[in-house]
Amino acid sequence: MKIIVTGTRGIPDILGGVETHCEELFPRIVRKGIDVSLIRRRSYVHDSLTEYRGVKLVDLATPKRKSLEAIIHTFKAILKAKSLHADIVHIHAIGPALVTPLARLLGMKVVFTHHGPDYDRDKWGWAAKTMLKHGERMGVMFANEVIVISEVINDLLVRKYGRRDCHLIYNGVPAPDKVADTDYLKSLGVESHSYVFAMGRFVPEKNFHQLIRAFAALKQQNYKLVLAGDTDFEDDYSKKLKSLAKENGVILTGFIKGTKLHELLTHARCFVLPSSHEGLPIALLEAMSYDLPVIVSNIPANLEVGLAFDCYFQTGNEKQLQEKLQKNLVQDFCPVHYLMDEYNWDRIAEQVVSVYENMF
Incomplete structure (x- = not known):
C-alpha cells in the first residue's frame, strides 16, 4: 500500500498544528509496514532531508503567498x-481538499482529514473564506473516507452535508519529556513556576x-508571561502583537x-489558550500531558476536551x-493529572491504518 500525504507545509520542525499532527502520525504508520511519502512546500523547508523516521519526503516549489500556496501546492502534489x-x-485541511475531485478523476482513492472550519479564522477575507468553504464541500462530497478530529467537526459535517460515515479520530500528544534542568529558563530570565505560558501561531484568532x-492588567511583579510562537507571514497583526x-x-x-519547549512546559505555572477558533488544539493537549493547570476559552473545541468548569472563561472576555x-x-502551584488515553498517537495510528485497509 502506497500513501501520499499532502495538505501540510511539511515535516519535521515546521510551525503549525497540521504539521505537528503529520510529524507524529506518519512515522508511526510507516512502522506498521506501510509506504508513506509526504509532499512538502519547499519554501518552508530548511533541510536537505529525503526521509524522516521512515517517511519519504518529496519537496515541490510553491509560491509563498498566504491565499494561494495551499491550493497550488496541493494541485501539484496530486499530479x-x-x-x-x-x-x-x-489530504489534510479544507483548503487543500479543493482538489479532491482531481485526485478521484486520476483514479486515486482519497482520505480527507478535516482539521477544522478554517473559514472561521479572522485572518481570511471574503474570497479566501469562500474558497475554503468550497474546499470543505469538495473534500466531504468526493473523498472516499473522511476523518474528523473532533465531535464538533463531525456534527458540522452531518448538519451541512448529511455525511454520517466520518471517522472520529482525535489529535494526539506524545508522552511528556519533562526536563529537570532550567538552563533555558535562566536564559529567558524566568524561574520555575514563575511564568504563565502560551504558545501558537501569531494570528488574530x-x-x-x-x-x-x-x-498586564494584573500588574504582576512576581510573574512573567512567556509566549512561544511566531507567524508564517509577517503582517500588521503580528507586528502589532510583537509591539504590544x-x-x-x-x-x-x-x-x-x-528540549526548549519541553523545559518551558515542565516548569510553567499554568498554560493559557484564549483562541476564538480551534479544531482540536494540540498545544492544549501538550500542556495537559505535562500536568499543567490550564485556562482556556469556552469555544466548542476546547469544551470537547472536557476540562473542569473553572478552567474555562468566556471567549473574548478579557476581564474574566x-x-x-x-x-x-x-x-x-498544584499539578493536575488528566486522562489522556484518547490522545495516544500509537492508538491513533492504528485507527488511521484501519481506515486505509478498509478501502480495499
Missing part, C-alpha cells in the same frame, strides 16, 4: 502522487493580544520545539480571563 503510483492520497492585555508584547514586558521565544489568571497566581 506528483499520480506519477508516484499512489494507492491513496491523504489565537487572541494572544487579549492575553497580553489581561496579564514588548511594551508589556512579555517574553517572546520565537518558534521552538524539542484576568480574573482566572489572578485566581491561579494567588494559589499554591
Whole structure:
C-alpha cells in the first residue's frame, strides 16, 4: 500500500498544528509496514532531508503567498502522487481538499482529514473564506473516507452535508519529556513556576493580544508571561502583537520545539489558550500531558476536551480571563493529572491504518 500525504507545509520542525499532527502520525504508520511519502512546500523547508523516521519526503516549489500556496501546492502534489503510483492520497485541511475531485478523476482513492472550519479564522477575507468553504464541500462530497478530529467537526459535517460515515479520530500528544534542568529558563530570565505560558501561531484568532492585555492588567511583579510562537507571514497583526508584547514586558521565544519547549512546559505555572477558533488544539493537549493547570476559552473545541468548569472563561472576555489568571497566581502551584488515553498517537495510528485497509 502506497500513501501520499499532502495538505501540510511539511515535516519535521515546521510551525503549525497540521504539521505537528503529520510529524507524529506518519512515522508511526510507516512502522506498521506501510509506504508513506509526504509532499512538502519547499519554501518552508530548511533541510536537505529525503526521509524522516521512515517517511519519504518529496519537496515541490510553491509560491509563498498566504491565499494561494495551499491550493497550488496541493494541485501539484496530486499530479506528483499520480506519477508516484499512489494507492491513496491523504489530504489534510479544507483548503487543500479543493482538489479532491482531481485526485478521484486520476483514479486515486482519497482520505480527507478535516482539521477544522478554517473559514472561521479572522485572518481570511471574503474570497479566501469562500474558497475554503468550497474546499470543505469538495473534500466531504468526493473523498472516499473522511476523518474528523473532533465531535464538533463531525456534527458540522452531518448538519451541512448529511455525511454520517466520518471517522472520529482525535489529535494526539506524545508522552511528556519533562526536563529537570532550567538552563533555558535562566536564559529567558524566568524561574520555575514563575511564568504563565502560551504558545501558537501569531494570528488574530489565537487572541494572544487579549492575553497580553489581561496579564498586564494584573500588574504582576512576581510573574512573567512567556509566549512561544511566531507567524508564517509577517503582517500588521503580528507586528502589532510583537509591539504590544514588548511594551508589556512579555517574553517572546520565537518558534521552538524539542528540549526548549519541553523545559518551558515542565516548569510553567499554568498554560493559557484564549483562541476564538480551534479544531482540536494540540498545544492544549501538550500542556495537559505535562500536568499543567490550564485556562482556556469556552469555544466548542476546547469544551470537547472536557476540562473542569473553572478552567474555562468566556471567549473574548478579557476581564474574566484576568480574573482566572489572578485566581491561579494567588494559589499554591498544584499539578493536575488528566486522562489522556484518547490522545495516544500509537492508538491513533492504528485507527488511521484501519481506515486505509478498509478501502480495499
